[in-house]
């Protein structure tokens with residue numbers, strides 16, 4: 001079990017920290033800490049504050065992902081999905097939302113705007129080489145097997 005710490009940022013005592021909406025939910029819903037309602041017009045993107053910062057063990061990253069309901073009903077998604085929260089980041093977690101829908105969408109304070117999932121980042125060592133091993137695929141990609 002990994003220990004993750006959330007720190008509520010000043011002025012956000014009313015904003016619930018990221019939480020699971022059911023026992024086995026994979027993601028912790030993240031809330032908007034906007035001081036006043038913010039409207040995203042079609043095609044517009046905005047960085048939304050969440051009112052918390054966090055610390056987690058170095059083996060972990062956190063991913064900020066869209067909520068499917070907001071995406072399906074309103075075209076609201078995370079532009080940089082999944083957003084990466086590095087284990088050494090101590091600033092406020094923010095959510096980069098974009099409105100891909102046809103109507104303006106207003107985000108209210110405390111609204112659940114995204115979800116956060118934790119992932120283990122495998123430890124790797126990088127080696128520069130002159131030659132890579134052969135494979136059947138080789139350099140084929142980008143649909144080389146057909147669509």
Ligand SMILES: O=c1ccn([C@H]2C[C@H](O)[C@@H](COP(=O)(O)OP(=O)(O)OP(=O)(O)O)O2)c(=O)[nH]1
Pocket residue numbers: 064080082083084085086087089092093094095096
């Ligand atoms: O959706 C996101 C994505 C990133 N971050 C924060 C945490 C992350 O650790 C930091 C840097 O993110 P990233 O590595 O994606 O940004 P970058 O564009 O490479 O910037 P930097 O040069 O600051 O690393 O910004 C968020 O709060 N929300």
